[in-house]
Amino acid sequence: MDMNQYLSMFIDESNDHLQSLNESMMGLEANPEDLSIVQVIFRSAHTLKGMAATMGFEDLASLTHQMENVLDLVRNNKLKMQDFIFDTLFKSLDALESMVENITAGGEGKADVSEIVASLQAIVRGEVPSASGAAPAASAAAPATETSMALDEFQFSVLEQSIQEGHQVMYVDVSIRKDCQLKAVRAYMVFDLLERSGEVVKSFPSVQDIEQEKFDYGFSLYYITQKAAPEIQAMILNLSEIENVTAVALDQESLRQLGQDTAAAETAATAAPAESAPATAAPAATANVSAAREEGARTAPVKTGGAPSRTIRVDIERLDVLMNLFSELLIDRVRLEQLASEVQNGDLTETVEHMGRVSGDLQNIVMKLRMVPVxxxxxxxxxxxxxxxxxxxxxxxxxxxxxxxxxxxxxxxxxxxxxxxxxxxxxxxxxxxxxxxxxxxxxxxxxxxxxxxxxxxxxxxxxxxxxxxxxxxxxxxxxxxxxxxxxxxxxxxxxxxxxxxxxxxxxxxxxxxxxxxxxxxxxxxxxxxxxxxxxxxxxxxxxxxxxxxxxxxxLTLSIIAAMLIRLGSEKYAIPLSSIVETGIVQQSKIRTIHGNRMVEFRNTHIPLVSLSKLFSVADFDESTEEETEIVVVRKGERLVAMAVQDFIGQNEIVIKNLGKYLPEIQGISGATILGDGQVALIIDPNAFIK
Missing domain, CATH: 3.30.565.10 (Histidine kinase-like ATPase, C-terminal domain)
Known part of the structure; x- marks a missing residue:
C-alpha cells in the first residue's frame, strides 16, 4: 500500500500527539500521584506508536514502545514517578519531535536513540542513575514480561457496560500447535476472524509482540461479541494448526471477581516473580498491555451517543487561495460601487448595496477562517x-x-x-x-x-x-x-x-x-x-x-482599514491603526529647529515630513500652498506629522506584496488595487518614525 498519501495526515496528528504528551507530562510533573494523567499520556503514546508502525517508521515506533513500558508500570502502581524518570521521558519526547521533524523534511525518521532506550529499559528493570539513590518502587517488582493481565479502570468499565447492553463478554485462551511454522500469521488469522464478529479489548501478549513472534504458542484476550462462547470456540478451532481454544463467557459477577483475582495476582507478582505459564482464569501478561486496535476499537460496542466531530483540517494553501480570490472580489466590489454612484441607476445601486452586505459577511467569515488561537x-x-x-x-x-x-x-x-x-x-x-x-x-x-x-x-x-x-x-x-x-x-x-x-x-x-x-x-x-x-x-x-x-x-496582515490620500496624480494609503488624527496647518506655523521642520501639536512640537519630496512627486509641492493638510501618525510614544495634498477617504484595502522585482522601498510596506484599477502604495509610518 502506498502510504505517501497519508504522510501529511500522519505528520499533523503526530505533532498533535507530541504536543499533548508534552502538556500532559508537565501536568504529571506538577501532580505525580495523578494516575488519570498517566492514562492520557499512555493513550497518546500508544496511538503515536501505532501510527508510526503503520507508516513504517520503526525507530519512532520502537522508542514510543519503550516509553509505554515505563508508563505501564506507573499506571499499574508498580513505579513511582521521580525526577530522573521525568527527565528521561522528556528526552524521549525531544527525540520523537526531532524524528517527526526529519520526516516532515522528507527524511525517514531515523535517529540514534540507543542511549535513551537504554535509560528507559533501566527504569523498567528498577535501576536508578546513581548507586546512592533510592531504588524506585519497581525495583521489587517482577520483570516487565511477568506482570499480570489486569484490566485498567477504563477497560473494566467498557466490558461492564457491554454486558449491561446485552453484549457477550468473554475471556478467550488460544493455543497454537508446537509444529506451526508461522505462529504470528496463525495468531493474526485468529484476530482477523474475531474482529469480524466483535471487538478485542485487551490481549496478552500485546499485538505488537505477537506480530514480532515474541510469544510462546499461546495467547489470551478479552472479547466483546454477540455470538455465544461455544460458537466462538468452534470458529477458531476451524482454523488450521490451532491446538486448543477455551472461551469463557463472563457475567457482571464473574467479571468483577476476575478483576479482583487479577489485581491480587498482580500484587503477588510485585512480591515475587511468577514462574508459571499463563493460567486460563488469571493469565500473566507483559508490561505492554496494549493492543494495536485497543484504543479506537474497544469503545465501538459502547453506545455513548457522543456528538460527531465538527471540525476538519484544511490545507493552509487553500485558505491563502481563498483569501486571494476574496481580495479580487473586494476590489471589484469597490469598482462596482463607484460605477453605481456614477450611473445613478436605482436597481443597480440596490443590487450593489446588497452585494456589499453579502461580501461584508463573507469577508468576516474568510477572516475568521484564518484566525488561529495563540x-x-x-x-x-x-x-x-x-x-x-x-x-x-x-x-x-x-x-x-x-x-x-x-x-x-x-x-x-x-x-x-x-x-x-x-x-x-x-x-x-x-x-x-x-x-x-x-x-x-x-x-x-x-x-x-x-x-x-x-x-x-x-x-x-x-x-x-x-x-x-x-x-x-x-x-x-x-x-x-x-x-x-x-x-x-x-x-x-x-x-x-x-x-x-x-x-x-x-x-x-x-x-x-x-x-x-x-x-x-x-x-x-x-x-x-x-x-x-x-x-x-x-x-x-x-x-x-x-x-x-x-x-x-x-489582528491581520491581509485586509486593513486605511485612509486614502492624494499627492498630485498619485494616491497613497495610510493604515488607520497608525493614525492619531488629521488636520490642517498654516505654512506660517511651521518652524525649523536644528534643520528639521516641526509643527505644534497638542502643546508639543513634532517633526513634519514632506511625502511629496520624499517620494519625488513632481506635480505637487506643499510649500506653494498657504495651508497644508497633515496626518499625524504614532509609533509607541513617538509622533510624526506627514504633509499631504488631499484626503480621499477611509476604505478597506487588500494588501498586496510588491514582489521580488522591486527593491525594498523605504517608507512603503506594500500596495493595493483601488476600485478604479489604480495601484496605491501603502505607506509604512514606522519608517518615518525611525
Missing part, C-alpha cells in the same frame, strides 16, 4: 521554560492567560521566535537565582506571566516577571562600554529611552556568554521582527520588582 504558539512554552529553569538552577512558574485569543495565521507563523527570545530573556536575565530571591525577601519560585488579550484592532501579548527589574543606568553604562552610545548621548536620555537600548544590535548586559544568552543577539531580532509585522514592543520596569515586555500586534 495557544498554538503558547503551548510549547511551558516545556521550554521548565527545561531552561532546570538548566539555570532556578525555580520558575509560567502562568499563561488568554491563550484562546485569536490572531491571523500570518501573524501567528511569525510571532513564535520573538516570544521565545523574550521568555528566555525573562527567565535568564529577569528571574534571580534562588539565593538572590531569598535574600531580597521574595519566594524561591519566580513567576513569569504570559498574557494575550484583544484591544481595539490589536492583540497585545505581555511577558511579565517578578524578577530583578531593569536599572536604566546599568543599561546606559553597558551601551557606552560597547560603543553603542557616547557619554554625552547617555546623559540626556530618559528611562524609557534607556530601555530602548536593549533592542540595539549587539547589546547585552550579561557578564558571561553562555548557551542561553550573552552574545547580544535576541532582543534586536525581536524588535525587527515585530516591526515587520506592523507591531511594536514597549518595556515597563520597576527596579527590584520586575519587568513587563508588552508586544502590540495587528
Amino acid at each position: 495557544d498554538t504558539v503558547f503551548n510549547r512554552f511551558p516545556r521550554m521554560v521548565r527545561d531552561l529553569a532546570k538548566s539555570l538552577d532556578k525555580k520558575v512558574d509560567l502562568i499563561v492567560t488568554g491563550a484562546e485569543t485569536e490572531l491571523d495565521r500570518t501573524v501567528i507563523d511569525e510571532i513564535g521566535d520573538p516570544l521565545v527570545h523574550l521568555l528566555r530573556n525573562a527567565v535568564d536575565h529577569g528571574i534571580e537565582s534562588i539565593a538572590d530571591r531569598v535574600a531580597a525577601g521574595k519566594s524561591e519560585t519566580g513567576t513569569v506571566h504570559l498574557r494575550a488579550f484583544h484591544s481595539g484592532n490589536h492583540v497585545f501579548i505581555e511577558i511579565e516577571e517578578d524578577g530583578t527589574g531593569i536599572y536604566p543606568q546599568k543599561v546606559l553604562k553597558s551601551a557606552i562600554k560597547k560603543g553603542i552610545l557616547t557619554e554625552e548621548q547617555a546623559a540626556g536620555m530618559s528611562d524609557d529611552e534607556a530601555y530602548q537600548m536593549l533592542f540595539a544590535p549587539g547589546f547585552s548586559t550579561a557578564e558571561v556568554i553562555s548557551d542561553v544568552s550573552g552574545r547580544g543577539v535576541g532582543l534586536d531580532v525581536v524588535k525587527s521582527k515585530i516591526s515587520s509585522l506592523g507591531g511594536n514592543v514597549t518595556i515597563y520596569s520597576t527596579p527590584g520588582k520586575g519587568t513587563n515586555f508588552s508586544v502590540q500586534l495587528p
Whole structure:
C-alpha cells in the first residue's frame, strides 16, 4: 500500500500527539500521584506508536514502545514517578519531535536513540542513575514480561457496560500447535476472524509482540461479541494448526471477581516473580498491555451517543487561495460601487448595496477562517521554560492567560521566535537565582506571566516577571562600554529611552556568554521582527520588582482599514491603526529647529515630513500652498506629522506584496488595487518614525 498519501495526515496528528504528551507530562510533573494523567499520556503514546508502525517508521515506533513500558508500570502502581524518570521521558519526547521533524523534511525518521532506550529499559528493570539513590518502587517488582493481565479502570468499565447492553463478554485462551511454522500469521488469522464478529479489548501478549513472534504458542484476550462462547470456540478451532481454544463467557459477577483475582495476582507478582505459564482464569501478561486496535476499537460496542466531530483540517494553501480570490472580489466590489454612484441607476445601486452586505459577511467569515488561537504558539512554552529553569538552577512558574485569543495565521507563523527570545530573556536575565530571591525577601519560585488579550484592532501579548527589574543606568553604562552610545548621548536620555537600548544590535548586559544568552543577539531580532509585522514592543520596569515586555500586534496582515490620500496624480494609503488624527496647518506655523521642520501639536512640537519630496512627486509641492493638510501618525510614544495634498477617504484595502522585482522601498510596506484599477502604495509610518 502506498502510504505517501497519508504522510501529511500522519505528520499533523503526530505533532498533535507530541504536543499533548508534552502538556500532559508537565501536568504529571506538577501532580505525580495523578494516575488519570498517566492514562492520557499512555493513550497518546500508544496511538503515536501505532501510527508510526503503520507508516513504517520503526525507530519512532520502537522508542514510543519503550516509553509505554515505563508508563505501564506507573499506571499499574508498580513505579513511582521521580525526577530522573521525568527527565528521561522528556528526552524521549525531544527525540520523537526531532524524528517527526526529519520526516516532515522528507527524511525517514531515523535517529540514534540507543542511549535513551537504554535509560528507559533501566527504569523498567528498577535501576536508578546513581548507586546512592533510592531504588524506585519497581525495583521489587517482577520483570516487565511477568506482570499480570489486569484490566485498567477504563477497560473494566467498557466490558461492564457491554454486558449491561446485552453484549457477550468473554475471556478467550488460544493455543497454537508446537509444529506451526508461522505462529504470528496463525495468531493474526485468529484476530482477523474475531474482529469480524466483535471487538478485542485487551490481549496478552500485546499485538505488537505477537506480530514480532515474541510469544510462546499461546495467547489470551478479552472479547466483546454477540455470538455465544461455544460458537466462538468452534470458529477458531476451524482454523488450521490451532491446538486448543477455551472461551469463557463472563457475567457482571464473574467479571468483577476476575478483576479482583487479577489485581491480587498482580500484587503477588510485585512480591515475587511468577514462574508459571499463563493460567486460563488469571493469565500473566507483559508490561505492554496494549493492543494495536485497543484504543479506537474497544469503545465501538459502547453506545455513548457522543456528538460527531465538527471540525476538519484544511490545507493552509487553500485558505491563502481563498483569501486571494476574496481580495479580487473586494476590489471589484469597490469598482462596482463607484460605477453605481456614477450611473445613478436605482436597481443597480440596490443590487450593489446588497452585494456589499453579502461580501461584508463573507469577508468576516474568510477572516475568521484564518484566525488561529495563540495557544498554538503558547503551548510549547511551558516545556521550554521548565527545561531552561532546570538548566539555570532556578525555580520558575509560567502562568499563561488568554491563550484562546485569536490572531491571523500570518501573524501567528511569525510571532513564535520573538516570544521565545523574550521568555528566555525573562527567565535568564529577569528571574534571580534562588539565593538572590531569598535574600531580597521574595519566594524561591519566580513567576513569569504570559498574557494575550484583544484591544481595539490589536492583540497585545505581555511577558511579565517578578524578577530583578531593569536599572536604566546599568543599561546606559553597558551601551557606552560597547560603543553603542557616547557619554554625552547617555546623559540626556530618559528611562524609557534607556530601555530602548536593549533592542540595539549587539547589546547585552550579561557578564558571561553562555548557551542561553550573552552574545547580544535576541532582543534586536525581536524588535525587527515585530516591526515587520506592523507591531511594536514597549518595556515597563520597576527596579527590584520586575519587568513587563508588552508586544502590540495587528489582528491581520491581509485586509486593513486605511485612509486614502492624494499627492498630485498619485494616491497613497495610510493604515488607520497608525493614525492619531488629521488636520490642517498654516505654512506660517511651521518652524525649523536644528534643520528639521516641526509643527505644534497638542502643546508639543513634532517633526513634519514632506511625502511629496520624499517620494519625488513632481506635480505637487506643499510649500506653494498657504495651508497644508497633515496626518499625524504614532509609533509607541513617538509622533510624526506627514504633509499631504488631499484626503480621499477611509476604505478597506487588500494588501498586496510588491514582489521580488522591486527593491525594498523605504517608507512603503506594500500596495493595493483601488476600485478604479489604480495601484496605491501603502505607506509604512514606522519608517518615518525611525
